[in-house]
Amino acid sequence: xxxxxxxxxxxxxxxxxxxxxxxxxxxxxxxxxxxxxxxxxxxxxxxxxxxxxxxxxxxxxxxxxxxxxxxxxxxxxxxxxxxxxxxxxxxxxxxxxxxxxxxxxxxxxxxxxxxxxxxxxxxxxxxxxxxxxxxxxxxxxxxxxxxxxxxxxxxxxxxxxxxxxxxxxxxxxxxxxxxxxxxxxxxxxxxxxxxxxxxxxxxxxxxxxxxxxxxxxxxxxxxxxxxxxxxxxxxxxxxxxxxxxxxxxxxxxxxxxxxxxxxxxxxxxxxxxxxxxxxxxxxxxxxxxxxxxxxxxxxxxxxxxxxxxxxxxxxxxxxxxxxxxxxxxxxxxxxxxxxxxxxxxxxxxxxxxxxxxxxxxxxxxxxxxxxxxxxxxxxxxxxxxxxxxxxxxxxxxxxxxxxxxxxxxxxxxxxxxxxxxxxxxxxxxxxxxxxxxxxxxxxxxxxxxxxxxxxxxxxxxxxxxxxxxxxxxxxxxxxxxxxxxxxxxxxxxxxxxxxxxxxxxxxxxxxxxxxxxxxxxxxxxxxxxxxxxxxxxxxx
Numbered sequence: 091x092x093x094x095x096x097x098x099x100x101x102x103x104x105x106x107x108x109x110x111x112x113x114x115x116x117x118x119x120x121x122x123x124x125x126x127x128x129x130x131x132x133x134x135x136x137x138x139x140x141x142x143x144x145x146x147x148x149x150x151x152x153x154x155x156x157x158x159x160x161x162x163x164x165x166x167x168x169x170x171x172x173x174x175x176x177x178x179x180x181x182x183x184x185x186x187x188x189x190x191x192x193x194x195x196x197x198x199x200x201x202x203x204x205x206x207x208x209x210x211x212x213x214x215x216x217x218x219x220x221x222x223x224x225x226x227x228x229x230x231x232x233x234x235x236x237x238x239x240x241x242x243x244x245x246x247x248x249x250x251x252x253x254x255x256x257x258x259x260x261x262x263x264x265x266x267x268x269x270x271x272x273x274x275x276x277x278x279x280x281x282x283x284x285x286x287x288x289x290x291x292x293x294x295x296x297x298x299x300x301x302x303x304x305x306x307x308x309x310x311x312x313x314x315x316x317x318x319x320x321x322x323x324x325x326x327x328x329x330x331x332x333x334x335x336x337x338x339x340x341x342x343x344x345x346x347x348x349x350x351x352x353x354x355x356x357x358x359x360x361x362x363x364x365x366x367x368x369x370x371x372x373x374x375x376x377x378x379x380x381x382x383x384x385x386x387x388x389x390x391x392x393x394x395x396x397x398x399x400x401x402x403x404x405x406x407x408x409x410x411x412x413x414x415x416x417x418x419x420x421x422x423x424x425x426x427x428x429x430x431x432x433x434x435x436x437x438x439x440x441x442x443x444x445x446x447x448x449x450x451x452x453x454x455x456x457x458x459x460x461x462x463x464x465x466x467x468x469x470x471x472x473x474x475x476x477x478x479x480x481x482x483x484x485x486x487x488x489x490x491x492x493x494x495x496x497x498x499x500x501x502x503x504x505x506x507x508x509x510x511x512x513x514x515x516x517x518x519x520x521x522x523x524x525x526x527x528x529x530x531x532x533x534x535x536x537x538x539x540x541x542x543x544x545x546x547x548x549x550x551x552x553x554x555x556x557x558x559x560x561x562x563x564x565x566x567x568x569x570x571x572x573x574x575x576x577x578x579x580x581x582x583x584x585x586x587x588x589x590x591x592x593x594x595x596x597x598x599x600x601x602x603x604x605x606x607x608x609x610x611x612x613x614x615x616x617x618x619x620x621x622x623x624x625x626x627x628x629x630x
Contacts, residue, residue, distance in 0.1 A: 104238045109287075110229045114245060116283035117222070120180070121249035122256075123276035124215070125361070127187060128152070129257035129354050130269035131208050132339045134194065138201045142340055142469075146461025149336045149453065151208040152215075156450030159216035164443020165303045167221035168436065176284045179218035184277040186211045191270030216450070220443035227430060227438070235430055236375065240368050240423045249361070262351045302580060306553060307440030313551035316432040317441055319490035321448045324425050326483035327388060328449055331421075332456030333476030334360070334395055334414055340469050346404050359408040363415025371420055380424040380492040385484055387421035390414070392480035399473035428492045434500045436587055503593045506585045509613045519615050520577035521555075526609040528569040530602050535566075541599045542571065548592050549573045553584035567604070578615065 104110045132148050139145070167175055190207045193199050223242075230238045260269045298306065311317055335357075342353035374383060394414030401407035429445045430438075456476075463472035530538050539559070546557045554573035562568035575581040588596075603609055 104230045104234050104241055107230060110238065112283060113225075113229065113287065114241060116280045117242070118245050118249060119276050119283075120183075120280040121245055123187070123273040123280075125249050125357070126257035126260070126269050126276075127190075127211065127273050129357065130261060130266040130273075131190075131204060133261055133353060134199065134266040135201060135204060136339055136343060138199065138204065142465040143458075143461050144201055144205075145339055146336045146457050146464070147205060148208055149332070149457040150461075151205045152212040152454075154451075154454040155209055155212035156216040156219075156447050157454065159213050160220060160443045160447040160450065161304070161307075161440070162300075162443075163217040164220035164224075164440040164446075165300055165307060167224050167439030167443070168307070169298050169300070169303050172221045172225055172439070173284070173287055175221045176218060176287075177281065179214050179221075180277060180281040180284060183211060183214035183218070184274055184281060186214060187270055187277060188274040191267050191274060194265075194270055195267035216446070219446050220439045223426070223430070223442045223446070224439035227435070236423075236427045237372065239427045239430060240371055240419075242426070257354050259351050259354065261354075262349060298583070302576065303440065305555075305576075306580070306583075307437055307444075309553070309555070310437045310551050311441055311444050313547050314432065314441075315547075316493045317429065317444075319492055320425055320429045320432075321444060322490045323384060323486055323492065324445065325448050325452045326486055327384070327421055327425070327480070328452035329456040329459075330388070330395075330476045330480035330483060331391055331418060332453040333460040333473055334391075334398065334411070336453075336457035336460050337464055337469055337472060338411075340464060341398060341401075341407065341473075345401070345469060346407060348404060352404060356404070356408060356411055360411040360415040360418070363412035363417075364419035365415075366412070367416030367419040368423065370416075371423060374420070375424075379494050380428055381487060381494075383424050384421045384492065385487050387417040387424075388480045388483055390417035391421070392477040395473050395480065396477040399470045399477070424492065432493055434502075434587065434589060436583075501590045502586060503588050503590045504586060506588065509581075509611075511613075515578040515615055517579035518577050520575065520580070521616055522575045522578055522581045523614040523616070524573055524575065524581065525612045525614075526571040528571065528599075528602075528609050529604040530567055530569060531604060532566040534602050538569065538599070538602045541595070541602065542569075544595050545599050546571075546573075548588075548595060549584075552587040552592075553580050571609075581613075 105114065128148075131152075132145065135145050135148050163175075163179075186207060190204075190211070193203065193207070226238055226242065227235055257269050260272065311321075338356060338360075339353055342348040342356055346352070346356075348356070371383075378386075391414050394410045394417065397410040398407055398414070401410055426445070429442060433441045460472045460476055463475060528538070542559055546559070549557045550573075553575050555576055557573040558571075560570045560572065562570070575584060600608065
């Protein structure tokens with residue numbers, strides 16, 4: 091029997107939507123090009139240098155830009171038209187890979203130029219990915235979102251299964267330059283498809299400035315436990331999981347004695363395993379929680395990594411990668427689905443950029459660490475250490491649990507009345523101090539304190555830079571809730587960010603209020619930010 095809130099739809103159901111299908115195919119073409127690019131760049135580096143560190147740094151150069159560009163890209167993705175962001179970033183990646191192909195064809199490529207261009211290409215991907223992920227809930231219904239996200243993983247891994255093999259064959263036949271030039275054409279095709287898309291249905295009603303939007307996104311992540319759990323679990327998984335892809339070129343060349351076509355086929359086995367895993371994931375998700383699936387995937391990938399370290403035959407290595415690919419897809423689809431289901435539309439791109447930053451940053455760090463370990467020790471020992479890391483990460487299973495089902499009710503609940511004002515404040519006036527006065531039964535103090543702490547987290551998550559609760563020393567039944575918001579416009583946005591799930595928390599607090607009407611609310615705006623205001627409302 092399926093768990094409540096879990097969809098029983100087929101993994102492939104979202105492809106029935108023509109809009110989703112068109113953009114999914116565009117992403118497939120782009121991902122196909124990306125995996126061909128990864129094969130070409132990694133194999134070209136083994137020709138330009140014999141250093142294991144430089145070979146592993148190709149993966150780092152692809153992932154490191156996410157540390158610099160992902161978060162700003164996510165902020166822009168929430169305040170700018172998402173269609174034009176995708177058009178601009180796809181145009182950039184097309185141009186960079188074209189330069190990469192021409193430089194290789196003309197014999198001008200060096201190890202450091204390859205890393206620089208790979209870094210530039212990674213910057214384009216970093217700027218694109220938060221927005222690309224943020225539009226997924228706009229393409230399908232909420233109940234079909236887990237299947238859509240799984241299909242995004244299938245997309246990546248179908249291209250991983252085919253792209254590396256094709257890339258390896260092209261390299262063997264014509265050299266890396268042909269791979270890069272073909273990729274330029276594929277990226278351009280994807281650009282044309284996205285250009286024809288009408289755009290996301292989500293539009294910003296009250297545009298935010300970049301700095302304020304960045305602070306709001308970080309505040310949300312700091313005060314949303316469900317998102318923090320996803321970020322921690324993704325970080326732990328990716329550090330260990332990065333070893334397989336980072337060191338596979340060395341396994342292919344040094345341990346198995348294969349050429350570029352053999353390397354491409356091994357990488358294809360990893361991708362094919364992910365496709366098989368996606369096919370089985372819908373049924374598995376009906377029986378097991380996301381917590382258990384991600385934990386189980388970590389164990390399976392650890393075993394596959396350990397087996398790869400000792401594989402002396404390409405067939406055995408391919409089987410290990412097949413199993414590892416299935417585990418990889420199972421973990422990543424569940425982590426990504428959890429992230430999507432706990433994010434409201436207003437902050438989706440920003441929060442997903444933190445997920446992308448964590449994901450890719452840990453790949454970059456892990457790839458560099460395992461590359462250095464392979465140089466200083468051996469490839470076999472580096473893979474064994476990565477397997478140990480994956481098993482050790484199971485300690486996070488209970489401390490940072492993942493939300494199951496479709497997540498909280500994120501529909502906006504704009505039930506707060508408009509503030510009573512004599513003169514409408516300017517949008518950027520502030521800071522704003524909001525107070526709510528409660529009357530409670532002193533015997534219910536502990537229950538009230540527990541309930542309002544949960545509400546305080548929501549206040550901070552949605553815009554309050556400071557929040558606190560004060561009791562009247564002369565009246566034990568009187569409580570004053572106070573929070574500070576940086577501007578009047580941000581407080582108006584705070585009204586719009588309150589969701590149906592948040593309302594249930596607020597109702598629990600108000601159920602303990604003994605007054606005849608709702609708590610009395612006051613709004614005060616500072617003429618200038620006085621020191622007393624900074625000290626008067628302490629964060630909790």
